Amino acid sequence: MTPSSSNGLGLKKGAWSAHEDKLLKDYIEQYGEGKWHLIPRRTGLNRCRKSCRLRWLNYLRPNIKRGDFAEDEVDLMLRLHQILGNRWSLIAGRIPGRTANDVKNYWNTHIQPRSKQQKTELLQDAPVTSINPQPHTMSKTQNLSTSDKTQIVSNGGGNFISSSNEGGNNNFNVSSLSSNVLHDDKIKKYLDELFDDREMEIEGDIEWSFGESSAQAEALDVVDQEEENNGFFDFSLDEIMLNPMDSQQP
DNA sequence: AAAACCTCCAACCGCCAAGCG
């Protein structure tokens, strides 16, 4: 990535100049976000649509917070990552003023190295005992409405989700969310399905929509409530650091 | 003072899903 280099199509790459920033900012203030493919044509910017979009989202957009992450922001990030994994855009949508790129960069530079180091030390100290997850069954079409008797509980050692749909056979449970069982493909698949389901509008009172930032916040308020009621997040930062979901990454 | 090394983060890349004709 050399500054002011260009690709085969003659599009400029590398760092943005103040003039380019102004062109992009002026355009979006006039026409709004979206229609990224029109921006180079209308502004004369010699940049691809992706580059324009990224520059706006990560740098030019108003209310973007700069500088170090505050302790509460890091805390929130860790908790959300515990639930969502590397879904940086969802995590960022929950941390005001921070972009997905910010969150991802912070995680990769500050948290990941530390957690890996701790994990290595842990492995040296004691052998890891693999915990087999409880068998679970779950339908992709399972109704996750509030009428379900869904319980999220913590037992101190590990964090458990359990649920029972009294009317049907859709019983499932996940044990030790924050433990090494996350290596297990079945559990990972389950979590993927779980969150995929939650991203859809679910029959009932909860509207899970991760499309817009405000909606994301609303969706995750449910998680906050469960935290308050059930102590789902009753674990310390150090515990989280020992059990990151970075194991999900290939 | 300067070379080597390290850290941070802006930007790029490739992939995927949705929308549309």
Next chain:
DNA sequence: TCGCTTGGCGGTTGGAGGTTT
């Protein structure tokens, strides 16, 4: 149904600037 376009995302890169030797 298929192929194309577009928007969006996560992973990765590499240059700039800071720190250490």
